[in-house]
Amino acid sequence: MGESTATRLRQLFEGHRLTPTQRRIAHCLVRRSAEAPFLSSVELAELAGVSQPSVTRFAVALGFDGYPALRRRLREIAPPDARPDASDHNAYQQAVAAEIENLRQLADLLADPGPVRRAGNLLATSRPLPVLGLRAAAAQAYGFAYFAAKVHPDVRLLDEGGSMLPDRLDRAVRAGATTLLCFALPRHPRETVDALEYARGAGLSVVTVADSAFAPVAALSDVLLPAAVGTGLAFDTACAPMLLGRVLLEAMCDALPDAQASLEDFDSRAASRGLFAE
Structure with a gap:
């Protein structure tokens, strides 16, 4: 390509x-x-x-x-x-077309899988794994943490700011964390920048999914993976960052030797509990 x-x-x-x-x-x-x-x-x-x-x-x-x-x-x-x-497309169609272009850009970025694989290894070896996402990025962090918990033994979601956030980072470091995963989307909260500065000072490596390589968090990230957001609607759309989060999950699973066994165990327990309707 x-x-x-x-x-x-x-x-x-x-x-x-x-x-x-x-x-x-x-x-x-x-x-x-x-x-x-x-x-x-x-x-x-x-x-x-x-x-x-x-x-x-x-x-x-x-x-x-x-x-x-x-x-x-x-x-x-x-x-x-x-x-x-x-184009004679209406505003809704134009927003979808813009997201398709964002996904094409992401596909081009992933032609070199090296940064994602490096990030996956960092995430897999961090025990626990703190996952940060504030305000607009909270949904991305929650989605990653939800699925990551099925294969990673200790995932800690950090989706609220305030004075407790540094405390939670400190606890993660004391428990053995080595890497922080951050989702950073516009408008970039000052608290996100402050949290990454604190995390770096505490000795954590930082993997960041951001909307741009020029985002305010770029200089604070050891691995920065950009995925553009759509801006054609009243609120930004984040299809590319969401997909990049799933790609990171795949890379992390590749680096976790017990990932497949964990998924099979979950499926077995879910079936015995009748957890899903289908």
Whole structure:
């Protein structure tokens, strides 16, 4: 599978020290990779919610003389037929189409399975395994923790912030935890950033599923796995982060020698209890 425009854009931006505003612009370009090479600086500023001079400074931070030079590079990156055709789809269909594109980007990312396998090994060997997800990311953390508990001997869900969160991290570390799994989705709560800083200070490795490689948690993650969210509806949609969480579960199961036996034991006990209707 060839690299997508979004993947090539991420490679263009990686390795540069970007401000939060500049990371926002980079994230916008990756999210709108199909149209990125055709946006004016004014259009890009409006889409990213920043000022036009910020777009110019972003281009200079990447080593270009200005935005026109950056846009020429973007057009070199994009395939010739990348410009999207006008669509008569309604807003609901457009939201679904955008999520399909997010999943295509995730498939491109997974062409290199190395980071996911590394993450799976880290999760499998952490006993206990704390799983963090606050606010919008709480559902992703809960879903992962629910299934992970069927194969991992000690999964601890951290889906509430407040002053108790560092205490719960401390207890996990004292019990032997070596890795924290974090789901971080926009809008990124300050508490999530603070929790990762605390976790790193406590000696935990951090595996993070985030909406972008430019998310505020990126610098605090030992393994960062990006999966874009959809922004076409009133509330963000997170199909790609959810699927990436399931992929991480698979990688963790691959690294747990007793995973299959645990699943078979659960199925046997569920059948004897009549747990499921089917």
